[in-house]
Amino acid sequence: MKKEIFFQLNGEPRRVDVAPHETLLDVLRGKMGVHSPKEGCGRGDCGACTVLLDGKAVRGCLVLAMEVEGQAVTTLEGLGRDGPRALQEAFVEGNVFQCGFCAPGVVLAASALLAAHPDPTERQIREALAGNLCRCTGYEPIVKTILAVAKKKKGRKAKPSSAPSRRTAS
Amino acid sequence: MSIACEFEYVRPASLKDALRLLARPPEGGAMPLAGGSDLIAWLRDGAVQPGLVVDIKQLPELRGIRVSGGGLWMGAAVPFSELMESPAVQKHAPVLVEAAGVLASVGIRNRATPAGNICSAVPCCDSGPVLLVYEAEIHVATLRGTKVIPAANWFLAPRRTALPPGGLVTGIRIPVARHAGAFAKLKRYRGEDLAQASVAVRVDAKGAWRVAFGSVAPTPIRGRKTEKILAGHKQPEGAVLEQAATAAEAEVAPITDIRSSEHYRRLMVGVMLRRSILLASARLVGKGAAYGINIIEEDAP
Numbered sequence: 476m477k478k479e480i481f482f483q484l485n486g487e488p489r490r491v492d493v494a495p496h497e498t499l500l501d502v503l504r505g506k507m508g509v510h511s512p513k514e515g516c517g518r519g520d521c522g523a524c525t526v527l528l529d530g531k532a533v534r535g536c537l538v539l540a541m542e543v544e545g546q547a548v549t550t551l552e553g554l555g556r557d558g559p560r561a562l563q564e565a566f567v568e569g570n571v572f573q574c575g576f577c578a579p580g581v582v583l584a585a586s587a588l589l590a591a592h593p594d595p596t597e598r599q600i601r602e603a604l605a606g607n608l609c610r611c612t613g614y615e616p617i618v619k620t621i622l623a624v625a626k627k628k629k630g631r632k633a634k635p636s637s638a639p640s641r642r643t644a645s
Numbered sequence: 646m647s648i649a650c651e652f653e654y655v656r657p658a659s660l661k662d663a664l665r666l667l668a669r670p671p672e673g674g675a676m677p678l679a680g681g682s683d684l685i686a687w688l689r690d691g692a693v694q695p696g697l698v699v700d701i702k703q704l705p706e707l708r709g710i711r712v713s714g715g716g717l718w719m720g721a722a723v724p725f726s727e728l729m730e731s732p733a734v735q736k737h738a739p740v741l742v743e744a745a746g747v748l749a750s751v752g753i754r755n756r757a758t759p760a761g762n763i764c765s766a767v768p769c770c771d772s773g774p775v776l777l778v779y780e781a782e783i784h785v786a787t788l789r790g791t792k793v794i795p796a797a798n799w800f801l802a803p804r805r806t807a808l809p810p811g812g813l814v815t816g817i818r819i820p821v822a823r824h825a826g827a828f829a830k831l832k833r834y835r836g837e838d839l840a841q842a843s844v845a846v847r848v849d850a851k852g853a854w855r856v857a858f859g860s861v862a863p864t865p866i867r868g869r870k871t872e873k874i875l876a877g878h879k880q881p882e883g884a885v886l887e888q889a890a891t892a893a894e895a896e897v898a899p900i901t902d903i904r905s906s907e908h909y910r911r912l913m914v915g916v917m918l919r920r921s922i923l924l925a926s927a928r929l930v931g932k933g934a935a936y937g938i939n940i941i942e943e944d945a946p
Binding site: 494495496497501517518519525528541542544587602606 | 647648649650651652653654656678681682685686688689690698700726746749750751752753755756835836837
């Protein structure tokens with residue numbers, strides 16, 4: 476039986492009629508005009524359908540639309556609403572992706588990682604992206620860019636806090 | 646491809662409501678939904694066609710992680726990533742944390758649960774060997790009351806468990822005791838994959854070992870013969886270690902399938918057992934790599 480569900484999509488309250496067998500991915504792409512999540516494998520292996528559900532990376536193809544009632548869904552469209560983020564800019568600058576099919580999922584998975592661990596190790600980055608398959612790049616430029624963005628952010632944050640201690644030392 | 650079969654979806658307000666729905670399902674049957682990583686893939690494949698899907702992950706009785714009465718209790722709806730981050734689970738069930746770290750990917754672990762993993766009960770289920778070496782209790786609710794099923798009695802055959810009809814797993818309890826352990830999982834490549842073979846070991850301060858295997862029999866199995874050889878050896882090495890590996894290779898019953906040959910599985914069970922034992926016995930005396938590593942890739946001696 477169809478039912479109207481209510482949830483936050485990219486920060487905005489939205490209502491939509493869904494049937495029980497429709498996945499979140501079906502509804503985002505087919506009914507809500509959100510096309511960044513892609514259907515790759517359709518069984519949770521490839522990560523192309525990654526969306527954030529209450530801030531956590533999940534598989535849009537393995538979530539029924541009805542399950543997200545009352546929750547917050549973020550897609551790539553919602554990430555850069557106030558202009559592209561540093562991570563997105565760095566991906567563009569480095570021409571990190573080729574075909575781009577995996578890119579929305581990778582950006583979301585990396586954003587969730589950086590939100591939880593602002594200064595991740597390379598191992599943490601590889602682990603966070605292990606479920607986002609990319610057939611073009613060999614992953615190296617993706618991992619290096621995330622590392623560089625995290626380092627840059629850390630550098631910016633470290634400066635103001637280290638200044639007083641330098642003064643004390645002199 | 647989208648889901649072709651039609652079903653109803655209900656998010657019950659209470660455990661009682663959920664049990665009523667599961668006990669008196671509509672035509673086609675009712676299936677509980679927690680993380681959905683298996684269920685929704687099966688719905689897409691048409692492998693299951695229930696008339697009703699009961700979303701149980703919001704039920705308060707199935708949430709939370711508690712340590713009480715000498716046991717670590719983990720609600721059936723708690724996903725792997727939440728368990729991995731829990732200090733109580735890290736302290737009392739570190740082997741589960743280690744297994745979760747090599748299970749699927751972050752995007753799956755954010756939804757999937759150990760309870761769902763053992764209810765799917767495929768032979769390669771990573772939670773199986775861990776719960777066997779912890780002698781975990783599976784807590785089940787039915788309309789008639791609650792029931793505790795030892796992990797050892799849980800797995801009956803591939804995709805068949807001791808869950809009674811209309812029953813729902815509410816949580817998993819692991820007895821709290823000082824111990825060390827390790828989990829090793831063999832995969833075809835780095836990143837996410839199902840296990841070609843897996844080994845879980847647990848040892849206590851007296852040198853009593855528990856050993857279990859996954860993906861090398863119709864269900865996860867305990868390695869009783871291997872355990873007997875190791876018994877009393879806190880730091881097994883040399884001949885004892887070799888005898889244990891030989892016993893393990895003999896007591897598993899792997900098959901050849903798309904992921905591996907029977908011969909390779911058997912050989913690797915011995916290799917993985919040796920590494921797991923060495924790591925667990927080092928951890929027992931405060932040495933060895935911290936929990937949460939990939940033993941195959943990161944602790945190769």
